[in-house]
Amino acid sequence: MNTRKTPLVKGFRQSAPYLNAHVGKTMVIMVGGEAIADPNFANIVSDIALLHSLGIHIVMVYGARPQISALLQQQHYTSPYHKGIRITDEHSLEIAKQAAGQLQLDITARFSMGLNNTPMAGSQINVISGNFIIAQPLGIDEGVDFCHSGKIRRINSTAITSQLEQGSIVLLGPIASSVTGECFNLTSEEIATQVAIRLGADKLIGFCSEQGVIDNNNDIISELLPHEAELTLQQLIDNDEQQSGTGRFLRGAIAACRAGVPRSHLLSYKQDGALIQELFSLDGIGTQIVMSSAEKIRRADINDIGGILDLIQPLETEGILVRRSREQLEREITLFTVIELDSLIIGCAALYPYPEEKMAEMACVAIHPDFRDGDRGVLLLNKLCQQARESDLDNIFVLTTRSLHWFREQGFYECDIEQLPLVKKDLYNYQRRSKILITPTN
Numbered sequence: 001m002n003t004r005k006t007p008l009v010k011g012f013r014q015s016a017p018y019l020n021a022h023v024g025k026t027m028v029i030m031v032g033g034e035a036i037a038d039p040n041f042a043n044i045v046s047d048i049a050l051l052h053s054l055g056i057h058i059v060m061v062y063g064a065r066p067q068i069s070a071l072l073q074q075q076h077y078t079s080p081y082h083k084g085i086r087i088t089d090e091h092s093l094e095i096a097k098q099a100a101g102q103l104q105l106d107i108t109a110r111f112s113m114g115l116n117n118t119p120m121a122g123s124q125i126n127v128i129s130g131n132f133i134i135a136q137p138l139g140i141d142e143g144v145d146f147c148h149s150g151k152i153r154r155i156n157s158t159a160i161t162s163q164l165e166q167g168s169i170v171l172l173g174p175i176a177s178s179v180t181g182e183c184f185n186l187t188s189e190e191i192a193t194q195v196a197i198r199l200g201a202d203k204l205i206g207f208c209s210e211q212g213v214i215d216n217n218n219d220i221i222s223e224l225l226p227h228e229a230e231l232t233l234q235q236l237i238d239n240d241e242q243q244s245g246t247g248r249f250l251r252g253a254i255a256a257c258r259a260g261v262p263r264s265h266l267l268s269y270k271q272d273g274a275l276i277q278e279l280f281s282l283d284g285i286g287t288q289i290v291m292s293s294a295e296k297i298r299r300a301d302i303n304d305i306g307g308i309l310d311l312i313q314p315l316e317t318e319g320i321l322v323r324r325s326r327e328q329l330e331r332e333i334t335l336f337t338v339i340e341l342d343s344l345i346i347g348c349a350a351l352y353p354y355p356e357e358k359m360a361e362m363a364c365v366a367i368h369p370d371f372r373d374g375d376r377g378v379l380l381l382n383k384l385c386q387q388a389r390e391s392d393l394d395n396i397f398v399l400t401t402r403s404l405h406w407f408r409e410q411g412f413y414e415c416d417i418e419q420l421p422l423v424k425k426d427l428y429n430y431q432r433r434s435k436i437l438i439t440p441t442n
Helices: 007-022 033-037 041-053 065-074 090-111 157-165 188-199 226-238 245-258 274-280 302-317 326-335 376-390 404-409 422-426
Strands: 026-031 057-062 133-137 150-155 169-172 175-177 183-185 203-208 263-268 287-290 295-299 336-341 344-354 359-367 395-400 435-440
Touching: 026 041, 026 188, 033 041, 033 065, 033 090, 041 057, 041 090, 041 274, 057 090, 057 157, 057 188, 065 090, 090 169, 090 175, 090 183, 133 183, 150 183, 150 188, 157 169, 157 188, 188 203, 188 245, 203 245, 226 245, 245 263, 245 287, 263 274, 295 376, 302 326, 302 336, 302 344, 302 359, 326 336, 326 344, 336 376, 344 376, 359 376, 376 395, 395 404, 404 435
Parallel strands: 026 057, 026 203, 057 169, 203 263, 359 395
Antiparallel strands: 133 150, 133 175, 175 183, 263 287, 295 336, 336 344, 344 359, 395 435
16 A cells, blocks of 8 residues: 655645634735736635635735836836835826726626635635725925825724624725825735734745845745844845835834734745645745744643644654654653644654663654755754753763764763663663763763
8 A cells, every 4th residue: 555645635735734723813914006907916815715714814005006007108208216115196096096996896806716626615704805904194204295185093993893893805006085085095915914913813924036135145035023024124125125025024023023923924925825834834834024033943732732732753763763552752841841833843852861860862853855855853952951951960871873973973982881870771672772972061
């Protein structure tokens, strides 16, 4: 019988914890005009519809910068910018209203198609737009009158929440009215950021041309803390790229993160399925801006047993680890340290103390296959050494059949069975013929 797991089965099983984690949560998704103009936008809408069908509350905020600029250019009309914000005079406002209104109709029509090429095709998805945002003028800055360019005065978060709870997708555009009945042109990044903050959203999601923030080696930066995101934004400002999709999103994500939105995600609008891969895979695909690192190393508790078993059972089957029953794990769970990523256990190790000999055994070391290229094994070793020192233990030893070289690289050296604690010496399995290695804890 073929027991190999197909990529589909593996991916579906890995996504299950995220399905549970996201149901009932609120996500604010910011889609700029560049993303709407891209051929992949139809797939983005389908993926958003899929998220909605899973019970996720969706607020979609769209922008219209390139569409407004294109209409103005057709009329040979110039609308200058000041500090990255369009100066919206009377004529520009009419053009902005035209572009935003057309996009609202087009986006709503796309959602009316349901989920393309699925059994849910043609299903009814309610898309609600309305006067949820009350605007006010930006006014005059350094002698420059912004005219009908505005900013948020008030958000009717109660009304938005009510629509979300009734199963609707809330669609917000860049044009908002004021208490005096005037219309103002707002930036989509301000709307998305402030709505995410006021709703207490779980995620703010944005799109740019790249697959997230790119470092100097042209690699994607998977995670940024707010102060790191600020440094990246400053680099974009220095390179005069602050008005790029990445720059605009980073400004909003930093503000959202510091106001309590746990995570903001930046993805490529060009890659089909980027939104699904980011939200439902172990390592994601874009860049996250987070209040604190999504990956944590901590002491295990009883709720981690299932995750630890999933991690160690394949290694037990291969004979790399000694088998442990669930009952044994329950008894020994306080001896385990785990690495947690997005509520998933991706690494574990146990520390068994022998206080009379001032020694401890590091055992049951396991790292998820998708994360073995990093230094997580070293993180676990350092954490266990710290725990051993705090317990006044001088040495840590390991018994291994496959990882001899890795432990040597970490400063372990081979020793014989006589150096083991008496109890462990009596339990040594001569059939496994494990190598014995030891290292001081400091």
